[in-house]
Amino acid sequence: MNFSISLSTAxxxxxxxxxxxxxxxxxxxxxxxxxxxxxxxxxxxxGTDTQSIVRQSSPIDAFxxxxxxxxxxKLNTFxxxxxxxxxxxxxxxxxxxxxxxxxxxxxxxxxxxxGKYLELRRPxxxxxxxxxxx
Numbered sequence: 001m002n003f004s005i006s007l008s009t010a011x012x013x014x015x016x017x018x019x020x021x022x023x024x025x026x027x028x029x030x031x032x033x034x035x036x037x038x039x040x041x042x043x044x045x046x047g048t049d050t051q052s053i054v055r056q057s058s059p060i061d062a063f064x065x066x067x068x069x070x071x072x073x074k075l076n077t078f079x080x081x082x083x084x085x086x087x088x089x090x091x092x093x094x095x096x097x098x099x100x101x102x103x104x105x106x107x108x109x110x111x112x113x114x115g116k117y118l119e120l121r122r123p124x125x126x127x128x129x130x131x132x133x134x
Contacts, residue, residue: 003038003062004088007103010079017047017054018076033069033112038062047072070099071110078108 005013017034028050035046044057078101079089090102099112 002090002092003060004090005043005058005060006088007079007082007085009058009060010089013043013045013056013058014075014079017045017056018072018079019047020049020052020054021047021072022076030069032072034072034075036066036068036070038064038066040065068093068099068112070112074108074110075099075101078103078106078110 014034021031021034031049037044038060041059041062042057043060043062044055047054082089082103084104087104092100092102093112094100094109100107100109
């Protein structure tokens with residue numbers, strides 16, 4: 001999975017979700033990750049602590065569907081450090097659960113997990129299940 005997005009799109013997608021996941025005050029290690037999914041050209045990012053969920057989405061140019069969980073703290077620090085809107089951020093996944101973000105000559109890597117690592121049930125799915133049970 002490789003794709004590039006503008007800095008403004010990256011900040012829109014990741015900063016709030018990473019902030020919630022990064023501020024997790026519980027001892028559940030899965031909540032240190034954000035859930036990133038790419039389906040039909042729409043990127044969606046979910047971050048949660050035990051009290052709130054932040055979900056952001058944006059269309060991006062990508063040709064494959066994908067799902068991964070990314071360590072929030074390092075990603076948030078890296079993306080927040082940039083101000084030059086003219087340079088895109090490039091996202092690449094490498095083997096051994098590493099996710100790399102490149103911008104100009106800088107790069108960072110973050111731990112990642114398979115998409116099912118942080119299984120978040122969407123509110124609409126829960127609502128549909130409740131309606132069927134009634």
